[in-house]
Each structure stands twice: as structure tokens, then as C-alpha cells.
Amino acid sequence: MAELSFAWLGERIKRQDAGSVFLIAPLAAFELVFFVVPFLILVRMSLNANADPGFYQPAWTLEAYRAVLASGLYRDLVVFSFELGVVATVIAVSLALFYAYAAYRATGLRKSLLLFSIILPLLTTLVVKTYAWRPLLSPNGVLNDLLVGVGLLGSPVQFAPGMVGTVIGQVYIVFPYAVLSIYSVLSTMDWDTVEAARDLGASRPRSFLEVVVPEALPGIAVATVVSFAWSVGAYAAPSQLGSGAQTTFAMEIESLMLTQFDYPTGAAFSLLMLAAMLVVSLGVMRLLTGSIGGVEGV
């Protein structure tokens, strides 16, 4: 059965004969059942009218979209969601660039440890590891005890629930993905080029900017889009580590669907945000990679 390899599958699919359709069928069926159909249901739902009491009133109307776009509350939630997205992304991607560089430079046990400690959190449930920040960041938590103990703070500060906790929690969630995106690109970099830059008179920071960053740019673009898309749509971190002021649009949609039972508005809000995120993500990709002619291998 040596023939039955991925290369063989790829060849068959490239030839586009009858057999290749058969080979692609399971994947196509999966996409259809789990992505296309639910998405169409969501689109249809957004065109229904809302009903009180009840989940929705069958109809063909844009009323739900009008309601979302007209709401000042929703606009504030969206603005906050984007703010959180920008802040969490900038912090996560900046830290990830240095972490990935450190992992690239490390050898042996240290390299394994750096990479393993990035992958380990991915094996834990998102909710549990986010919730674990609560005792660390609360007013009588570990961080406050430490800062007050060494005299940096006069009295405890409420990091969580609050904005600081939300940002920390969100950065913590997206950081591994940002690191892995950048590391995967950096790992192919020829270290000689960095040495060559230093040899030609570039200081360490300068050689990093001139050689490492351009090399890592495709990875930085992917890390940015992943972190940003996820952070704008943040749910776990703001709901567990935020106060009422840190409500994202995702939390509002959850409430619309599961508490207020307003399906059409929830669906319309989701689709509008999906469209907005698509536009912003494409813009970010183009901005970060335009200068080097597209993201290769992504």
C-alpha cells in the first residue's frame, strides 16, 4: 500500500479525473454540513423578524440589520471590541516576535523548553486557564500581595475584574498562536545573514530591524491577523476577567441568542461583524506584506 500516500492523493486531485472528485468528496461533505449549511441558516435567520415572546417570526426583512446599525449601545460595544483587539494584538505580537526569536536562537534543552512551554497551555481548556488568572489578579490576589509587599503599590489595585485583567487574559490566549506563526517563518532564516549584518557594522538592535524583522514579516502578518480576529471577537477573557465595562460584541451576541432569545438580531450582528473583520483582516495583511509582494506559503 505504499502508493496510498498524500503525494499520490495530491496527484489524483491535480489530474481532476472522476477519481479525484471521489477523493475530495469527504472533505467537501464535511465543509458543507458543518460550515456552509450553518452559515446559510444564520443568513436566513438574520432576515426573520423578531418576536416577543418567542425566538423569531418567519419573514423576509432587513429589520434586524437596521436595528443593529441604529443602536448606540452596539456601536460602543463594537468600538470597545476593536480597541481590545488592537491593544491585545500589539502586545501579543510584539512579545511573540522576541519570544520566537529567542526560541530560534536557543539550542538543545532550552529550545525544547521554550517551544514546549508555548504548546503546553494549548492542551488546557481555554476557560480553565483564563479563570486561573482571577486569583492572581484580584485585589487580594498574588500579584497585589507581591506589589504591595515590596512597596510598589500603597494599596491593592483591582486588575481583575477590569481592563488590565481582560487584556492580560486575551494576550495570554493568543500569544502561543502568534509565537508559532512567527517561529515557523523565522526557523528558515539563515543565521549567517544576521552575522553578516553585524559584520558590516550593524549593532544588535539594528541587525534585528534590518534583517530579522523583514524575514519574519510574513509570520508577523499571520500572527497579527490571527490575534486581531480572535481578540476583537474575544469572549472568554472579558467575560471572566472583565467587569461590565469590558463587554465585547461577542458577549452581547451570546446574550441576544441565549438570554434574550432574539435570534434575528443576534444573527444579523454576527454577520455584520464577520464582514467587518474580513475587510479589516485583508487590510492588515496587505499593509504588512505589500512591500514584500504577498505572503508566501500562507
Add this chain to the structure above:
Amino acid sequence: MASVTLSDLRKEYGDLTAVDGLSLDVDDGELLCLLGPSGCGKSTTLRMLGGLETPTDGDVHIGGDAVTDQPPYERNTSMVFQSWALFPHKSVLENVAFGLKMDGVGEDERHERAREMLDVVEMSGFADHDPTDLSGGQKQRVALARSLAIEPDVLLLDEPLSNLDKRLREQMQLELRNIHDEVETTFVHVTHDQNEAFTLADRIGIMNDGQIEQVGAPREVYDDPVSLFIEEFLGDTNLVDATVTETTETGVVADTALGTEAAIPTGDAAVAAGDELTVSFRPEELDVERADGGASDGGASITGEITDVLYRGSSVRFYVESAGEHVFFEQSVGADTDFAVGDTVAVSWDPDDLLAFAADGDRVGGGGS
């Protein structure tokens, strides 16, 4: 332009000693080749010269200034890497102008000077190309131009020709020589290829086990190797064991494994009867003629049968067996005498051409010791 002095240089990686107390002087404007097998520490030495490695011990002086603790970006040395290490996201022109940019030279001036440098390496037509589109030979030229653009005191070359095919490599060796004559900069060139070192170098420093074994002009090193290691490394030769039987006025007589006694010019070196020697019979010093069963004359020859004939392109190598030992000699293809397997030949030599080495590998006698 500057001279280079390395004194008692050491580099250890944990338990491994890569460079072991190396001292070397490179003259101003000289092209010195560091030659040695893989793992002998030649690249590490070069990297310490460039500041890319910090010596465990010892000093590096360039142009009389101590630079041992200076980072690479503060030294006016420049390295051409084996992988060439061109910046993939910069154009050829930007690559060559990079060092000047780091020096704060304005864009117009640095681009002009980079173009001049590309002219020197005959790559002026490629200024706007992406380095990833270039062939190996072209990358090599760009890397050379990039390093020369900053007008380094010392240019360091870390086997930059080893990734090129044979023809291109030989062409680049000559061009590198010409460029060296043109820019009058001190070059330190690392290679494991003897031919490259002989072609390029003003002087060759042969390294073994983290130390310099011998430094000298190519001819001098070849004619007068100080150790068995160098004799073996510089070219194929016949190494034959011998035991000293008596000492004479000009040397010794030794009983060789070829089954004959041979006079060996060991000069006034301290050799006594019973000492074990290794004697090098260089193939180019052997005279061979068809033997007709006549007796050999005076010990400076052997008679044996040709057992193997090896065609090596432009030359043919013949193996002759005598007393169970094999020695080989070579002839150009098309030479008059045409030996075949089974022929009996007489192989003779001039005793002055023999090189003898003691059991510890040091040369016995000869001008070098």
C-alpha cells in the same frame, strides 16, 4: 589595509577545544590562506578574527590595535561567508550598500559606491536584481562586493568558493587573486582545498587540531613540509615504513618495507639505529623504466610488477608491488612509455628527494627543521 597578529588564541566549547593556542602573523596587504581539514579550527579562527566568536583566551590585534573584545560591528573587518549570506529582502545594490548605510553614508553616495563595487566584480548589470534569483557564482561576486564596499582593513573569506562547481571555482580563484592585487587589502582566506590555497596564497598556514603546523610560501611548504601530517595533506604520496640500520655522514641508511635498503638524507638530526621512520616517496620524484631482470643499482631503486592501472583523466596512475608493499607513480596520458598490468619495472629515485618523518610525525632532517 592592516597587519593581523593572533597570539596564543584559544577557543573552547565545553570540553571541545576548537583552537588550541594558535599564534599567527599576517602581513599588511598579504593574501594568507588558512588550510586544513574539516574540524581543524580554521573557520573558528577566522570568526574570532572577525569578532563573531569571542576567544576563550589569547589576543587579536589588527593594525596594531587590540580588538579581542570588540564586537564585529566595531571592527573594520568584513567576512565573505560560505553561504554568502546575502540579505534576501534587499536588492543586489542594497546588499552591497548595506555596510555604508550602517556607517551613515547618504543614499546617493552609498549607491554610487556600491555600483562601483559591482563594477569591480563584474555584476553591474544586476544592481536591481533580487539576490535569490542569482546563480551561485553571481551570489559569490555580490557577497565579495558587499564586503569590499566598506573598505575593510582585513577581508575574511570563509570557504566562499566551496559551493561552486570546479570550473567556476578555478576561474574565481584567479579573479580573487586579481581583485586582491587591485584593492591591496589584507585577505585571510580559509579553505580545505590544497589546490585553492596553492593558487591563491602569498603564504599558506596549515592547521591541524586547532594549531598552526606550518606557515610559509606555497612552494616552501610543499618542498619542505615540517611534519607527516602536512606531507599527507598536501597531496597523494607513497608513505613507507623504515627502520634505521646505520647512521652515515649525510644521514642514515634504513631498511624499508619495500624490501630494499635506502639512504635517507636526515642531515645532522638525532637519529639512531633501530629508530622507526616513515619515508615519503613522492610519485613525481620516481623514475620508472622497464626492467629486464637486471640487478638494481645501489639501493636507490626497486624492481617490481605493475598490479593496477588507474585512469584519472589527464593522468594514469600505476601501482607497483615490491615485497608486498605497493608504491604508485603517475604518467600523463599519451606519454611514450605505456605500461600494462604484469609488466616488471624498475623504480628509482634520487635519495635527496626522499622525506623522512619520525614516529611522532615530525620531519627528520631537511631545511625546515
